[in-house]
Amino acid sequence: MNVSPLLVVAATTLVTLVAAAAVPRFRRPGSLAHATPVGIVVGIAASVALDALDIWTAAAYVAVVTFVAAGIAVLRVGEGRAVVRRARTRLLFGVPWGSLLAAGGVVAFYLFAQFGAQNPRSPLVVPFVSWSYFYPFGTVTAAFAHASLGHVTGNVIATLALAPLAEYAFSHFPTDRGASAFSSWRTNPYVRAFVLFPLGVLVVGLLTAVFSWGATIGFSGVVFAFAGFALVRYPLATVLAVSAREVISLLWTVIRDPIVFASASPSFSPPWWAGIAVQGHMFGFLIGAVLASVLVMRRDNRPSAARIWFGAVLLASSMSLWAVWWYGAVDDFVLYRAAGVLLVATLAIILTVVVRADDRTLVRDVSTRKAAFAVLLLPVVTMSLVAVPVNVTTVADADLPGDPVEIRGYEVTYAEDVTNERVAGVDFPYFAAATNVSASGVIVANEDRQIWTEQVSAGELGFYGDRSVKVGGVGWTERVTVHRRGWVASGGSAVYNVYVVPPDGDSRHVFASESSTADPRIGGRKVRVDAAGGGFGLEVLRNDSVVESVQIPGENETAMAGGLTFVRNGTRVYAEYGNTSVQVASEETYE
Template identity: 75%
Template structure:
């Protein structure tokens, strides 16, 4: 059938609820609420029976509905009912409206502005490249690099943000204040304006004070975690576990059954993509805001809860993953330094929240000193971010003949200076910023963009890749292709080509040459790459005596007394009765 499964499920659910409502004793809202999950499950079963929904997807939907229904049922009795009453006492109608608005806004940005609904998202223009590129600074916190990236951050937001919103409270918590006495105490304003506004401000802060090029909502997610941790340490640790459950439910709906087999793949270490500074900055901003709030409200948690909560949270959310660039395609993880950082964070956070008003010097109290110690890394990171983000790449010319797409330049290069990292001048740490790049380079001087979008190793593994460039309301894809030959006993020789959105494929890079190991009649054969093609040089005593192009499939060519035969994909060199394999095409996954 061509009927949408959504239509089948919705129609069945509404029909069953209508039948239920027709019975007088079941017309109460509570009865209909209990009947709703059963009606949805029947609708899913009907969709599966009619063939509009496959069995595994139906099972996944049924599992999610069962999870949700069971959770609601548990919250409707005993301690669960008391918890719901407490939530309704702080959140408008018991719903975290601010969280829902934030999730909807971030999802809409990804789906619409980044063209995520069409498949591959547009990323490059929404990265915080420099203060001289305001669009990236403003949008980087709300944009994402992939579907998995945005999904992970939104799942974490759903798990952690409601706890932060509960701590903030839609209703005023001070004794004697009326909920509708002013705009500041109006629960509708606090839920729909103030909380989302604070989230927006924190997102802008993470974009402004990030160290270099960053993208993603994770800085704000960590701010939720830091804010919630200071007020409800153990509940926040539980929320991190809830994040894993929500992630599982999303995965089972998105991919209810997976088939896998052993195969080669290309990947970088997971921690190499972690924005440690952005996460730590967001976490500390949230912690500072919460510390000020709990001290003013005088509802500080115990030192033990804060310390253990901070350690568990920081460890489980990878705040210890401190890394930097190594050699080409290498990364260095400073795990020991990261663990020390987590320990220091737990101590400082505990001191800032639990310090009392005991006077140290004149009017300086222990509480003020502890709060300043917590605030110090936030200020320090902000001060470091300013010179980092004032760097430019306007004079960074790309080698070769790059393809131009509306102000972007795309090319391929190897062992060139990474202009984005090298643009940061750190006294005594020049070696750390002397990083080279090899791969597909995308640059745009007017946007302060310079980035290695695809590494040389990745292109060598897959052979064909594409990069997407664009801006608000437009995007274009540029294809990059590597083709090469592997001489027997030597490294690959290859050319790289770039295909613009409109136009012919262009040759942009030739690798070094390589000589095959076999010796035939005192001669060796060298494979060379030049002008987008491949040649065979015949060498005697390392001197070129003759050259020819690589013959076509099932063809031959003569050079330097040797006959080259292309048998299938391989090239053989023949001399008399001697036949030796010289080269074979490079293969890709």
């Protein structure tokens, strides 16, 4: 159903009238009359652009325009005008240019460097991860690459909400008394807006990649640095910006999916907190807090203790800095929620003490302020020192089992209960149990790039049946498809084979699970389902000894072995003995 032009004209005219009524310059006789033709013209133009869209998509655009127009109108009235004036005293033309450049750079990297322009929902990820210091390309690109469209969208929205506050605190114009703009390159607002602030973002991004523990990817470390920087200077405004992030996210989802239909259905996904790089987030947050603390001390413009405390608690809680987790068994994860809450409380206390500390002497030449700043700096230094041995690990001796598919240095295979070479490569005294983590699923390795990762878990492949992974590098990408096919013994477990299909190649069998015996007994015999050799067979057992075996018959066919007749009926296999017939196996199903 196409949207009516009349509907668009009416909605856009209404938005224009609301904005005109709120803006002071329109507050004079006849102003609304002058505004009405403008609204109609804009509405007609919008109707031409939106006439081909369905009514819900058009409604989404009208809703977003309404939000933006109302926001602009509010900023032109009363306190809103004061906010705009204050922004112009700090930002060039009142615009956070550096924040926009940072967000645009992240989007451009995703769309072009990660081949997202071809399919934004399926980017190339593996080569852009910070696997090791011995793979510098990944270390340099990790902070600016992303794992999915949702990942980059979330970080860009958070950047647009939080970075302007940090840029406002940084200021395009000099804030020192007596200093004037354009007196030097350091005080030049254009240099500060288009060079110094973006350069600072770049440096912080590199720091979060270099000193994060293990393989990381994403701009979120920098986002948390924005949050930490803004919080120390403007705690309550930062909390408000986090709420604004949710509004921006809502508007974006409204444009993408103006109406959603959903129904109950099974799904497979790890817990949401298992995907959080909490150490990277904390490191970025502390980097931002340290930089802002230096700025606050130099300018001697400190917020109150109450604002810092409540702002830190609210921001750290809402941005999930409490989500401390680690690996459990296969496809299991452990969340240390109590430790995370204690971490948030400790962080709030430290920030409050650092910001409110004064220059009173504590010990000899050490002031209270210096001591508090050292306490804040200590976890940053500690995390950095821990990151070095973690990130110098290599996977040179990590041979993949079976017959992996090889593509220009990459190896792709499937394995179960093998040592996670990436985690095991970290050797910390007294923490051997924590680093002795097994992996089961689709494994991707590249010795030259120091890559070893469980790209698709065994549980995910078992749920969907078919998954694919992308490997590649600068200027090239290849897709490898993995299939799982299996049968479930009646009363027993699934028996399955896994096949890897290289690009432009034949399917390769890489894994066979253990066999499983069906519960029913027929004619004094039991039936075992087997996956040896890449196919599926039925073994007839008497007294736990194999009497005879046969391949599972084709659809609507029969086969005989060990005195039993096996009948295939669609996805089920029955064993017949005399007048007795029982189901012994059924084909595995996937979502």
